[in-house]
Amino acid sequence: MILKPFRWLRDVGVLGMNRRNAEYILRFNPRSSFPLVDDKLKTKQLAEAYQIPTPPLYRVIKHHGEMARLEEMLGDYQDFVVKPARGTGGSGIVLVTGRTEGGFIKQSGEVIPMKDLAYHISDILSGIYSLEGLEDRAFLEALVHPDTAFDAVTYRGVPDIRIIVYRGVPVMSMVRLPTRVSDGKANLHRGAVGVGINMGNGTTLLGVYRSAIVTHHPDTKKPVAGIQVRHWESILLIAARAVDMINLDFLGVDLVIDRDRGPLLLELNARPGLQIQVANQAGLLKRLESVDKAPREIFATPEIRVAWVLETFATPVSS
Amino acid sequence: MKRPATLLVVALLLISFAVISYRVIWLKYPILPPAPAKVWQLSMEAHVKGGEKETSAMIGLPSARRGQLVAEERIHSGTLNFSLLREGANRIGVWSGAVGPKDEVIGYSATIQVKPPRPFKNRTPPLEPYPPNVEKKDQAFIRRLVAKWDPLPPADRLRRVAAAMRGFWGIPPPEDQDLQAWSAFHDKHGRMTAFLVLLRAAGLPAQRVEGLPLAESITGSTQTWIEVWTGQEWESVQPERGEIYQPPVPLLPLTTNGLPVIRVINGELSEVRWTLNRGIISQWRMQFDRIMHSDRLLDRWSLFRLPEEFQRTFRILILVPIGALMICLLRNIVGFPTFGVFLPVLMALAFRNTGLAYGLGIFWGVVLIGYVVRRWIDKLRLLLVPRLSVILTLVIVCITLFALLGNKLGLREFMAVGLLPFVILTMTIERFFVITEESGAREALRTAAGSAGVAVITYGILELGPLQLTFFVYPELLLAVAAVQVLLGRYTGYRLLELLRFRKFWRSS
Numbered sequence: 001m002i003l004k005p006f007r008w009l010r011d012v013g014v015l016g017m018n019r020r021n022a023e024y025i026l027r028f029n030p031r032s033s034f035p036l037v038d039d040k041l042k043t044k045q046l047a048e049a050y051q052i053p054t055p056p057l058y059r060v061i062k063h064h065g066e067m068a069r070l071e072e073m074l075g076d077y078q079d080f081v082v083k084p085a086r087g088t089g090g091s092g093i094v095l096v097t098g099r100t101e102g103g104f105i106k107q108s109g110e111v112i113p114m115k116d117l118a119y120h121i122s123d124i125l126s127g128i129y130s131l132e133g134l135e136d137r138a139f140l141e142a143l144v145h146p147d148t149a150f151d152a153v154t155y156r157g158v159p160d161i162r163i164i165v166y167r168g169v170p171v172m173s174m175v176r177l178p179t180r181v182s183d184g185k186a187n188l189h190r191g192a193v194g195v196g197i198n199m200g201n202g203t204t205l206l207g208v209y210r211s212a213i214v215t216h217h218p219d220t221k222k223p224v225a226g227i228q229v230r231h232w233e234s235i236l237l238i239a240a241r242a243v244d245m246i247n248l249d250f251l252g253v254d255l256v257i258d259r260d261r262g263p264l265l266l267e268l269n270a271r272p273g274l275q276i277q278v279a280n281q282a283g284l285l286k287r288l289e290s291v292d293k294a295p296r297e298i299f300a301t302p303e304i305r306v307a308w309v310l311e312t313f314a315t316p317v318s319s
Numbered sequence: 320m321k322r323p324a325t326l327l328v329v330a331l332l333l334i335s336f337a338v339i340s341y342r343v344i345w346l347k348y349p350i351l352p353p354a355p356a357k358v359w360q361l362s363m364e365a366h367v368k369g370g371e372k373e374t375s376a377m378i379g380l381p382s383a384r385r386g387q388l389v390a391e392e393r394i395h396s397g398t399l400n401f402s403l404l405r406e407g408a409n410r411i412g413v414w415s416g417a418v419g420p421k422d423e424v425i426g427y428s429a430t431i432q433v434k435p436p437r438p439f440k441n442r443t444p445p446l447e448p449y450p451p452n453v454e455k456k457d458q459a460f461i462r463r464l465v466a467k468w469d470p471l472p473p474a475d476r477l478r479r480v481a482a483a484m485r486g487f488w489g490i491p492p493p494e495d496q497d498l499q500a501w502s503a504f505h506d507k508h509g510r511m512t513a514f515l516v517l518l519r520a521a522g523l524p525a526q527r528v529e530g531l532p533l534a535e536s537i538t539g540s541t542q543t544w545i546e547v548w549t550g551q552e553w554e555s556v557q558p559e560r561g562e563i564y565q566p567p568v569p570l571l572p573l574t575t576n577g578l579p580v581i582r583v584i585n586g587e588l589s590e591v592r593w594t595l596n597r598g599i600i601s602q603w604r605m606q607f608d609r610i611m612h613s614d615r616l617l618d619r620w621s622l623f624r625l626p627e628e629f630q631r632t633f634r635i636l637i638l639v640p641i642g643a644l645m646i647c648l649l650r651n652i653v654g655f656p657t658f659g660v661f662l663p664v665l666m667a668l669a670f671r672n673t674g675l676a677y678g679l680g681i682f683w684g685v686v687l688i689g690y691v692v693r694r695w696i697d698k699l700r701l702l703l704v705p706r707l708s709v710i711l712t713l714v715i716v717c718i719t720l721f722a723l724l725g726n727k728l729g730l731r732e733f734m735a736v737g738l739l740p741f742v743i744l745t746m747t748i749e750r751f752f753v754i755t756e757e758s759g760a761r762e763a764l765r766t767a768a769g770s771a772g773v774a775v776i777t778y779g780i781l782e783l784g785p786l787q788l789t790f791f792v793y794p795e796l797l798l799a800v801a802a803v804q805v806l807l808g809r810y811t812g813y814r815l816l817e818l819l820r821f822r823k824f825w826r827s828s
Contacts, residue, residue: 005818005822006813006818008824009817009818009821009824010813012824014813014817014821014824016811016812016813016817017817018651018810018811018812018813018814019811019812019813022808022809022811023811089757091757123700126702126703127702128700128702128703189757190758213823278820278823278824281823281824
């Protein structure tokens with residue numbers, strides 16, 4: 001019977017695209033809040049106002065006219081990241097890891113001269129990387145030195161952690177590991193590996209690469225499971241507090257763990273993807289429903305919410 | 320949340336259903352598109368030879384009458400003037416003017432629709448006096464011949480008269496001297512007049528009719544027959560054999576009441592040729608006619624009241640929401656990606672001019688060329704708007720080249736590409752490139768296949784004649800379509816492709 005798979009999915013509590021859009025995004029995420037998450041710079045400023053740590057902001061470039069002073073603006077920053085404020089899917093981001101006489105060393109080892117970097121920034125300003133093609137702003141922020149815990153399962157780039165937060169309660173998470181295919185980017189549709197995380201203790205589970213379940217990183221060939229995510233509780237706390245600063249009750253929170261600074265908020269997403277369920281081998285719908293059924297008291301403070309999560313969503317040892 | 324949507328759906332369906340029921344029950348609309356009716360293409364051509372003075376050629380033209388409708392008339396009059404006259408129940412076309420040494424060719428064509436006979440409201444025609452050249456004593460003995468049938472109803476009287484014309488006078492037979500007198504009268508005045516006089520004597524209104532037999536034919540001459548009023552309708556009688564035609568009468572009257580079809584003043588008509596061809600009328604015209612002749616509110620507000628050149632647009636336009644419905648289905652129920660939301664609908668509209676195979680081929684040809692150029696342009700690092708402008712220009716160049724190529728090869732379809740939605744093509748090239756870059760060629764091709772698939776399905780729907788007609792007759796069906804769209808908008812279940820995406824989960828349950 002063709003309807004059977006539908007029932008199976010429902011029984012596991014998998015959240016489908018239609019239900020995500022109709023019952024969660026349209027219902028819980030007011031359109032008016034979207035500009036705050038679509039613009040990384042605005043998100044960053046908001047986070048700073050709420051004392052949520054983010055990578056330090058170096059410079060904001062708003063107009064083509066400022067390009068003449070670019071060299072002066074860069075000062076003596078040895079490493080930094082150039083980002084478009086409204087870029088999507090990791091496009092337009094350049095990671096500079098150092099300087100040489102010829103210019104700047106990119107993450108890939110490639111050297112780009114000052115002139116090319118200036119060109120890239122002016123591209124960002126013209127809106128080449130913003131989805132609607134609107135004029136954009138570029139900003140420079142500190143390069144994150146990723147936590148060593150994931151070194152063995154990262155092919156260049158910076159792994160990040162995606163947490164889905166529903167009504168202020170972190171419900172599911174995964175760590176996204178860059179691969180050779182994803183070109184150092186941590187976006188699943190670009191070919192990064194998504195690895196589910198046990199919400200109860202912050203250890204990694206299985207991975208999803210493209211649409212297949214994997215146990216090892218495709219490039220480094222090291223196992224992805226059983227890695228302890230450091231600062232797990234403070235990561236959950238940052239995610240839980242994100243809702244205080246923005247009126248979005250179905251939210252994707254992206255963080256990175258800096259070796260020295262600890263967890264930093266990277267960006268927010270008002271339309272988080274559903275692939276996270278495959279990485280966790282668990283349905284989102286079930287967790288969303290259990291949040292809806294939870295007693296009122298647990299929503300009181302971020303700390304109480306996190307405590308509830310640690311207790312409720314601990315994944316049993318998976319097969 | 321769910322309740323208002325459900326209420327809206329129910330309301331839309333109810334309104335739609337109510338209006339359709341009203342049309343079907345009170346306005347007697349057909350539920351299914353009706354069967355095509357028979358039509359005849361009539362055309363006439365003749366050469367006019369001029370006289371000294373101004374020449375006038377008067378030709379009887381078919382007129383709308385019981386069971387017959389005339390449409391799409393066209394006149395060819397050369398240098399002559401054309402005017403239309405009414406003589407009694409007849410329509411006479413008059414071609415007049417000075418004809419030079421060379422003959423003037425005149426012509427007429429029309430579409431004649433033969434409809435099943437309907438109750439015919441006609442006043443009983445008056446019984447005309449005897450023709451003036453029939454003497455009183457002749458009238459007396461002829462009256463004696465038919466007097467015994469007076470008590471019979473008109474239809475039976477006609478049958479007796481027709482039999483008498485074949486020589487069967489029935490029992491008791493008339494007296495010999497009357498029969499001899501009749502025979503002499505018949506020879507003197509001719510069969511036609513004799514027949515008419517005998518009918519007159521029997522108290523039956525009758526007229527001489529000239530016209531054409533309704534059959535595929537090319538002929539230079541017309542036929543004459545007699546129409547007899549039998550109380551309810553005119554019956555047609557073949558004068559030579561005295562036969563009464565059974566309905567449907569295979570005759571096309573041109574002039575009635577004894578008027579000849581062709582009359583010429585100061586000149587003559589030669590090489591007259593009447594052509595009749597059978598055709599099937601489109602179902603559109605039939606609906607059109609019934610609705611044009613009605614003054615009910617919904618008929619007066621029917622789409623059929625639009626001028627015909629706009630009707631054609633609306634026949635298609637009214638089906639576009641179904642195309643949109645298809646896209647809803649594919650995207651939200653199946654989960655297949657398409658370029659843009661309505662690109663496939665626009666493609667389908669364009670395919671109507673180019674044909675499906677050519678349309679698809681050209682469309683993806685342009686996208687592919689565009690993609691190659693777009694890849695190369697990427698190196699130039701052009702800003703967004705100028706970059707899109709370059710691609711737009713490229714698209715226009717491609718379309719122009721296709722048109723020129725089509726002209727050389729004699730392929731109309733290639734020239735019709737101008738109607739492809741070029742702005743949409745431009746955006747498709749850009750989207751195709753971005754998806755290829757960001758998610759790989761496979762995803763881009765999948766999206767392309769999805770778009771093409773919906774375009775083909777939508778095209779198939781737009782081209783469905785009966786569906787076009789049904790929606791055109793019942794535009795309120797759009798409300799039902801909207802209801803389904805609302806329902807789909809509230810579908811929060813899994814998409815079919817999500818079964819595949821999350822297939823890892825099936826096993827665990």
